[in-house]
Amino acid sequence: MSQPKTLPARRAPSSIKSEQRIKDILLVARQVFSERGYASATTIDMARRLGVSEATVFTYFSGKRDLCVRVICDWYDEIIAEIEATLPHITGTRAKLFFLIRTHLYRLMIDGPGLCALILSEGRAKDDTFGDEIVRLQRRYTAPLMQVLSDGVAAGDIRDDLPLSLLRSSIYGPMEHVLWDAISKKTVDIEETSKRLSLLLWQGLQPPNPKVAALGQLQRDMAAALRTFEDTPNSPE
Amino acid sequence: MSQPKTLPARRAPSSIKSEQRIKDILLVARQVFSERGYASATTIDMARRLGVSEATVFTYFSGKRDLCVRVICDWYDEIIAEIEATLPHITGTRAKLFFLIRTHLYRLMIDGPGLCALILSEGRAKDDTFGDEIVRLQRRYTAPLMQVLSDGVAAGDIRDDLPLSLLRSSIYGPMEHVLWDAISKKTVDIEETSKRLSLLLWQGLQPPNPKVAALGQLQRDMAAALRTFEDTPNSPE
Amino acid sequence: MSQPKTLPARRAPSSIKSEQRIKDILLVARQVFSERGYASATTIDMARRLGVSEATVFTYFSGKRDLCVRVICDWYDEIIAEIEATLPHITGTRAKLFFLIRTHLYRLMIDGPGLCALILSEGRAKDDTFGDEIVRLQRRYTAPLMQVLSDGVAAGDIRDDLPLSLLRSSIYGPMEHVLWDAISKKTVDIEETSKRLSLLLWQGLQPPNPKVAALGQLQRDMAAALRTFEDTPNSPE
Amino acid sequence: MSQPKTLPARRAPSSIKSEQRIKDILLVARQVFSERGYASATTIDMARRLGVSEATVFTYFSGKRDLCVRVICDWYDEIIAEIEATLPHITGTRAKLFFLIRTHLYRLMIDGPGLCALILSEGRAKDDTFGDEIVRLQRRYTAPLMQVLSDGVAAGDIRDDLPLSLLRSSIYGPMEHVLWDAISKKTVDIEETSKRLSLLLWQGLQPPNPKVAALGQLQRDMAAALRTFEDTPNSPE
DNA sequence: CATGAATGAGAGTTCATTCAT
DNA sequence: TATGAATGAACTCTCATTCAT
Numbered sequence: 006m007s008q009p010k011t012l013p014a015r016r017a018p019s020s021i022k023s024e025q026r027i028k029d030i031l032l033v034a035r036q037v038f039s040e041r042g043y044a045s046a047t048t049i050d051m052a053r054r055l056g057v058s059e060a061t062v063f064t065y066f067s068g069k070r071d072l073c074v075r076v077i078c079d080w081y082d083e084i085i086a087e088i089e090a091t092l093p094h095i096t097g098t099r100a101k102l103f104f105l106i107r108t109h110l111y112r113l114m115i116d117g118p119g120l121c122a123l124i125l126s127e128g129r130a131k132d133d134t135f136g137d138e139i140v141r142l143q144r145r146y147t148a149p150l151m152q153v154l155s156d157g158v159a160a161g162d163i164r165d166d167l168p169l170s171l172l173r174s175s176i177y178g179p180m181e182h183v184l185w186d187a188i189s190k191k192t193v194d195i196e197e198t199s200k201r202l203s204l205l206l207w208q209g210l211q212p213p214n215p216k217v218a219a220l221g222q223l224q225r226d227m228a229a230a231l232r233t234f235e236d237t238p239n240s241p242e
Numbered sequence: 243m244s245q246p247k248t249l250p251a252r253r254a255p256s257s258i259k260s261e262q263r264i265k266d267i268l269l270v271a272r273q274v275f276s277e278r279g280y281a282s283a284t285t286i287d288m289a290r291r292l293g294v295s296e297a298t299v300f301t302y303f304s305g306k307r308d309l310c311v312r313v314i315c316d317w318y319d320e321i322i323a324e325i326e327a328t329l330p331h332i333t334g335t336r337a338k339l340f341f342l343i344r345t346h347l348y349r350l351m352i353d354g355p356g357l358c359a360l361i362l363s364e365g366r367a368k369d370d371t372f373g374d375e376i377v378r379l380q381r382r383y384t385a386p387l388m389q390v391l392s393d394g395v396a397a398g399d400i401r402d403d404l405p406l407s408l409l410r411s412s413i414y415g416p417m418e419h420v421l422w423d424a425i426s427k428k429t430v431d432i433e434e435t436s437k438r439l440s441l442l443l444w445q446g447l448q449p450p451n452p453k454v455a456a457l458g459q460l461q462r463d464m465a466a467a468l469r470t471f472e473d474t475p476n477s478p479e
Numbered sequence: 480m481s482q483p484k485t486l487p488a489r490r491a492p493s494s495i496k497s498e499q500r501i502k503d504i505l506l507v508a509r510q511v512f513s514e515r516g517y518a519s520a521t522t523i524d525m526a527r528r529l530g531v532s533e534a535t536v537f538t539y540f541s542g543k544r545d546l547c548v549r550v551i552c553d554w555y556d557e558i559i560a561e562i563e564a565t566l567p568h569i570t571g572t573r574a575k576l577f578f579l580i581r582t583h584l585y586r587l588m589i590d591g592p593g594l595c596a597l598i599l600s601e602g603r604a605k606d607d608t609f610g611d612e613i614v615r616l617q618r619r620y621t622a623p624l625m626q627v628l629s630d631g632v633a634a635g636d637i638r639d640d641l642p643l644s645l646l647r648s649s650i651y652g653p654m655e656h657v658l659w660d661a662i663s664k665k666t667v668d669i670e671e672t673s674k675r676l677s678l679l680l681w682q683g684l685q686p687p688n689p690k691v692a693a694l695g696q697l698q699r700d701m702a703a704a705l706r707t708f709e710d711t712p713n714s715p716e
Numbered sequence: 717m718s719q720p721k722t723l724p725a726r727r728a729p730s731s732i733k734s735e736q737r738i739k740d741i742l743l744v745a746r747q748v749f750s751e752r753g754y755a756s757a758t759t760i761d762m763a764r765r766l767g768v769s770e771a772t773v774f775t776y777f778s779g780k781r782d783l784c785v786r787v788i789c790d791w792y793d794e795i796i797a798e799i800e801a802t803l804p805h806i807t808g809t810r811a812k813l814f815f816l817i818r819t820h821l822y823r824l825m826i827d828g829p830g831l832c833a834l835i836l837s838e839g840r841a842k843d844d845t846f847g848d849e850i851v852r853l854q855r856r857y858t859a860p861l862m863q864v865l866s867d868g869v870a871a872g873d874i875r876d877d878l879p880l881s882l883l884r885s886s887i888y889g890p891m892e893h894v895l896w897d898a899i900s901k902k903t904v905d906i907e908e909t910s911k912r913l914s915l916l917l918w919q920g921l922q923p924p925n926p927k928v929a930a931l932g933q934l935q936r937d938m939a940a941a942l943r944t945f946e947d948t949p950n951s952p953e
Numbered sequence: 954c955a956t957g958a959a960t961g962a963g964a965g966t967t968c969a970t971t972c973a974t
Numbered sequence: 975t976a977t978g979a980a981t982g983a984a985c986t987c988t989c990a991t992t993c994a995t
Contacts, residue, residue, distance in 0.1 A: 175419075227464070
């Protein structure tokens with residue numbers, strides 16, 4: 006788990022009760038930041054949902070910024086832990102990719118697109134509102150996918166005619182969109198959507214098959230030849 | 243152009259000078275909202291960049307919200323106009339798709355990911371912060387792509403085994419990611435990136451194996467036929 | 480006059496009305512800071528005395544700190560202007576000294592010991608809460624006195640056996656004390672007090688007179704000699 | 717020792733351990749108040765330096781105000797005890813004055829100008845922030861000096877043409893200034909500074925000219941007498 | 954006896970918005 | 975038309991203080 010960069014405002018959290026409070030606050034903060042974004046989220050909103058005073062929030066976190074950093078870091082910590090624990094046991098480029106897609110989609114589903122937007126929008130702040138802690142986590146988070154991609158390229162499973170970063174964007178990009186779509190519907194079938202997305206992406210990622218292209222050409226040639234043949238009037242007997 | 247839902251505060255935009263003012267304000271507002279997001283953007287920032295007083299902004303727009311809605315609507319208006327003007331003159335599913343991708347990417351490039359984030363993040367606000375005007379525009383904006391996709395499916399150019407909405411997400415999703423990547427680099431080659439993205443997506447979108455399998459079958463059939471033909475001894479004269 | 484280091488919060492003060500507001504605020508701020516010290520002074524207190532909202536104060540000054548710096552700087556500006564305008568026309572070390580004492584005392588009288596404490600206490604903050612602007616002014620303010628002192632030493636009017644800084648402290652120190660005393664009484668006779676203080680300090684500052692000391696010694700020697708003489712029994716004739 | 721005006725919050729200080737705690741707290745409180753002034757000092761700062769919780773401080777003192785009063789009172793108690801114990805054994809107006817100056821300067825040196833400022837600034841609060849306990853101590857503290865001065869006047873050692881309060885201010889005033897100067901330098905030679913300040917002040921305090929004039933007259937008389945004596949021709953034997 | 958935990962009251966500061974001129 | 979001026983409302987954050995354990 007990543008360590009918090011700034012210490013709690015006034016007290017060291019030690020007891021079990023404290024730890025629970027911190028968890029509660031982080032949970033609510035995650036919700037509020039998700040729903041309203043960093044700038045629009047308010048500490049009083051969080052406090053009210055928790056049923057405590059605002060001061061209590063500041064007892065455990067040194068400020069709004071700190072709280073948000075913790076929320077984002079924790080999110081990364083969770084998904085990174087999940088990936089790093091399971092991915093090594095999966096074999097096959099396609100299977101690994103499917104696992105990453107499903108895991109990512111699952112997380113996004115649970116936390117909602119708001120948190121996703123938070124992480125993307127606030128994470129890319131030009132001013133380093135949030136320390137480089139987050140940048141480090143971002144890199145660590147995308148590392149497994151990049152590894153799978155580059156291994157896949159090396160093994161000939163994945164096309165090598167496009168930059169990896171483009172491939173990465175092609176995988177992470179759709180997922181958020183899928184989620185935003187999904188949020189409007191009642192239910193989302195994560196398993197089914199993961200499968201479908203994998204299907205689509207896997208096909209796009211595969212090395213362009215020259216054989217297939219050649220066959221397409223052949224088909225066209227044949228068709229033309231046939232047409233020519235058919236147009237040719239029969240020779241008189 | 244889409245009409246603003248709320249009328250200007252006090253006066254109808256009539257004179258030429260007024261129209262120019264409005265344009266200037268919208269231009270600056272677009273910049274500021276792009277750079278800082280809705281909540282962090284301030285009217286005084288806009289006023290200062292314009293070299294006018296805050297009050298002037300409120301003379302032409304009834305409030306920050308109204309201004310932001312106009313900015314977003316105008317953005318949609320522009321890109322929709324561009325698409326609706328050109329797309330009909332393009333033939334071929336693949337060419338249409340490429341055009342849509344390039345146009346979208348180009349817009350994103352010009353306006354930056356900030357505006358993109360604004361449109362995505364603020365556009366999806368669950369509270370009715372921004373009227374349903376925007377929802378309508380969103381739908382109108384994606385309509386051409388959906389049409390191309392469904393036409394493509396009908397023509398057999400595009401796979402029919404996946405929901406259209408998933409296909410759409412697979413196209414729009416990567417583009418934002420590409421842009422966020424791009425922003426960190428000095429230059430982005432829109433043309434090249436568009437081509438590459440098209441390559442990847444097109445391959446993913448195409449009807450899956452069956453066609454290839456069919457072609458493989460065709461090849462085999464042809465080969466057999468040829469062999470039969472070749473094996474047939476010439477009839478003696 | 481020293482320029483403000485930080486610009487007003489949101490607006491440039493230009494019109495006559497604005498300037499008056501600024502003056503009013505500075506006047507009240509001077510009072511409040513004087514009465515309660517920097518830390519205990521509150522912006523809402525100032526606003527209430529002015530009969531305006533707190534926000535108005537922040538319209539003209541970028542913050543409490545800025546306001547306090549301006550108060551202190553203005554105080555220095557006033558007294559420095561007064562001194563630099565008049566001192567050159569005064570001749571004689573003693574007369575100059577008297578002028579400086581009276582002027583300083585007068586200022587202190589008008590502004591009260593609170594402002595004096597503010598300037599001394601907050602001005603010496605180890606953290607540079609207030610920029611070095613104030614340090615510069617402090618130096619400029621004490622410069623004339625130091626000049627008078629060193630000139631006086633050179634001319635033989637002032638003793639040269641003590642460091643100038645000690646002399647300076649001996650002059651400025653009592654004045655504050657005098658004022659703190661004075662504040663409890665109804666009236667203070669600045670002219671009279673200035674004269675008396677000058678009398679005392681001037682005598683202390685003068686070169687210790689070796690002649691006087693020698694005379695004191697002579698007196699003692701003579702007394703002893705006389706006693707010896709008197710004790711000596713008369714010789715019989 | 718002066719009694720605190722308000723009793724400890726819940727319990728009488730009885731056990732030895734308790735008394736030590738109280739001393740520790742007072743010591744740290746003195747430091748913190750010295751460094752930051754009353755308003756800017758915080759109880760948590762004290763608690764942290766003590767390594768105890770904030771609540772502990774409030775177990776022994778009923779509040780911040782109470783604590784500060786105790787700090788100031790204790791400071792007075794210490795210096796008053798020191799003075800009242802030693803002063804009676806010193807003879808001679810000049811020696812007594814020197815002792816008072818050195819003692820005061822020494823205290824100031826040890827406790828720093830911060831405490832001095834605290835005592836002066838907070839002590840003079842017009843609101844009854846701190847009871848009149850402190851006023852009583854202030855009077856008791858300056859009493860010995862006033863006694864020395866009035867005795868000196870009576871004995872003809874000190875000029876009688878100026879109010880005693882002015883003389884007092886002339887003594888206490890410079891000392892603080894000296895200290896503020898001193899704080900910026902590395903070391904301060906208390907003994908040397910005390911001597912110099914005594915020299916300066918003593919000269920200022922002495923009865924003015926008449927004595928010098930008298931001595932001048934004496935010199936002249938003596939000279940005349942001597943000349944007469946010398947002019948007298950020796951009687952022949 | 955000590956403290957972990959909580960908080961009410963208030964501080965400084967920001968900002969969209971109004972309105973008389 | 976444009977704006978100088980003002981502000982109410984809300985925000986983040988601090989801190990002395992209380993109290994059950």
